[in-house]
Amino acid sequence: MYNDINTEQLNRAGQYSLSDVQLVSYQSSEGQNKPKRISVRSLVTELNVYESITNKTLSGNIVLTDAQNVPNHLPLTGFEQIEFKLFTPGTSRAYDFTTATGHPMHIYKISNRQGLNPRTQIYVLNFASKEMITNEQVKVKNAFEDSIDNNVLKVVRNNLDSDKTLILEETKGIRKFVIPRIRPFETLDLFCKSAESKKHHTPGMMFFENALGFHFKSYESMLASTDTTARPVVALYRPTPANIRDETGNRQVVKEMQTVKGFQINSQFDTLKNLRNGIYNSKVVSHDNFNKTFKETDFDYLTEYPKAFHTEHDGQGSKTDGKGILPLFNYKQGKSFSDFPEGTLYFLSDTSNIHNNAEMPDYHETTPKRLSQRLSFETMNISIDVPGFTGISCGDLVAFEMPAYEPMGRDNPYDNDPFLSGRYLVKSIRHSIDTVNDYHAMNIEMIKDAVKDSYPEEDLDTLSERNNKDRLNILQYDLDDNILKDQGDEV
Numbered sequence: 352m353y354n355d356i357n358t359e360q361l362n363r364a365g366q367y368s369l370s371d372v373q374l375v376s377y378q379s380s381e382g383q384n385k386p387k388r389i390s391v392r393s394l395v396t397e398l399n400v401y402e403s404i405t406n407k408t409l410s411g412n413i414v415l416t417d418a419q420n421v422p423n424h425l426p427l428t429g430f431e432q433i434e435f436k437l438f439t440p441g442t443s444r445a446y447d448f449t450t451a452t453g454h455p456m457h458i459y460k461i462s463n464r465q466g467l468n469p470r471t472q473i474y475v476l477n478f479a480s481k482e483m484i485t486n487e488q489v490k491v492k493n494a495f496e497d498s499i500d501n502n503v504l505k506v507v508r509n510n511l512d513s514d515k516t517l518i519l520e521e522t523k524g525i526r527k528f529v530i531p532r533i534r535p536f537e538t539l540d541l542f543c544k545s546a547e548s549k550k551h552h553t554p555g556m557m558f559f560e561n562a563l564g565f566h567f568k569s570y571e572s573m574l575a576s577t578d579t580t581a582r583p584v585v586a587l588y589r590p591t592p593a594n595i596r597d598e599t600g601n602r603q604v605v606k607e608m609q610t611v612k613g614f615q616i617n618s619q620f621d622t623l624k625n626l627r628n629g630i631y632n633s634k635v636v637s638h639d640n641f642n643k644t645f646k647e648t649d650f651d652y653l654t655e656y657p658k659a660f661h662t663e664h665d666g667q668g669s670k671t672d673g674k675g676i677l678p679l680f681n682y683k684q685g686k687s688f689s690d691f692p693e694g695t696l697y698f699l700s701d702t703s704n705i706h707n708n709a710e711m712p713d714y715h716e717t718t719p720k721r722l723s724q725r726l727s728f729e730t731m732n733i734s735i736d737v738p739g740f741t742g743i744s745c746g747d748l749v750a751f752e753m754p755a756y757e758p759m760g761r762d763n764p765y766d767n768d769p770f771l772s773g774r775y776l777v778k779s780i781r782h783s784i785d786t787v788n789d790y791h792a793m794n795i796e797m798i799k800d801a802v803k804d805s806y807p808e809e810d811l812d813t814l815s816e817r818n819n820k821d822r823l824n825i826l827q828y829d830l831d832d833n834i835l836k837d838q839g840d841e842v
Contacts, residue, residue: 516564629695739791773803
């Protein structure tokens with residue numbers, strides 16, 4: 352994406368174009384058969400737009416420093432629309448919430464309203480896509496018998512009443528659903544949990560909105576362009592000095608835009624959480640209501656990992672191998688962490704034989720795979736602060752060079768962290784427009800389910816293989832005498 356920028360239109364990192372910002376009232380202008388409008392572009396001090404693969408719609412907020420008392424004169428009641436267009440010069444992708452697209456955002460809340468002085472106040476207007484409002488107004492009470500991607504299409508078009516672009520991934524089989532008066536988003540969640548990708552043969556899908564429209568797709572479709580090829584990254588982010596220049600002294604704006612201003616490791620691993628949630632192992636106990644039988648199925652991370660695409664797929668094979676978040680080692684008596692399925696139990700009701708005309712998913716197989724995959728992506732989570740760019744969206748792939756943080760002078764074969772560096776899936780983006788300083792910043796939350804370099808295999812002398820008779824002498828600190836005593840005790 353960055354390579355497609357027209358640098359003749361982009362002069363610096365953080366540059367942006369923001370159109371007139373208009374609030375559109377539910378009431379008509381006096382003497383006119385059209386909605387009342389007020390321009391608040393001059394009042395805007397901050398504008399934020401959010402998108403995420405875990406959120407159904409776009410959302411955001413706008414901070415107004417107001418000396419015109421807009422809330423009373425419009426007035427603001429929570430039934431208004433807000434229209435604007437935000438984009439990075441030199442790129443075609445934009446957040447276009449204007450009349451031209453027919454997709455303005457809807458104001459749903461005013462917050463943090465306070466006075467700065469007797470004539471000036473500051474407050475925040477919170478907005479979201481129209482579909483978020485519609486979701487609170489209607490219920491789905493239909494029976495569905497179709498492929499799940501077609502069911503998603505019906506809900507978006509008929510129940511959410513949306514004509515936005517909808518990118519659908521084809522799913523396996525014909526499914527039967529009877530939806531008992533629940534909200535459209537809850538219905539879509541049910542479809543996502545039940546769906547299997549026809550192309551990648553993996554369970555679990557995501558439904559979300561970004562600048563391009565709505566998406567219904569699997570994790571693997573965000574990672575793989577074909578059955579054997581990984582999707583390319585759209586950007587390489589690295590901590591580098593500002594004001595990067597070429598040999599002739601000209602600024603390299605594109606490289607400056609990919610400069611990491613700061614980063615935060617939100618999570619790297621949590622073994623207890625992973626064990627409890629079934630990332631490494633689990634057991635599914637399913638009850639067949641028709642035949643009155645039980646079935647137990649064990650999930651093993653080390654067995655299933657090579658069968659799917661992952662963020663660090665860099666070969667030409669059909670899947671990824673050798674770079675999982677669980678290293679290969681003997682934890683206890685020749686067993687790994689994945690050899691204890693009783694740690695996490697799932698109890699399911701199997702109704703496949705009741706629906707004789709539908710191809711029901713094998714839930715005792717798909718459920719643990721889906722949950723392990725989703726939770727694996729949250730194991731490594733990093734947020735980075737970079738100059739704003741509207742040409743990148745959640746669901747894209749980026750590369751990140753994490754510094755190694757080695758002492759100077761140490762002989763280190765790595766310039767970057769060998770495990771945390773590499774390819775990441777963009778989970779969410781926050782665009783922040785600071786009109787006071789005329790700067791567009793972007794916070795990107797990135798996730799991955801694999802390491803860049805494979806974890807080293809265990810040494811022959813592992814914890815599980817050590818002789819139990821090998822003991823260590825412990826130096827015990829005597830608090831009374833303030834001295835170290837060699838107790839010589841075996842523990």
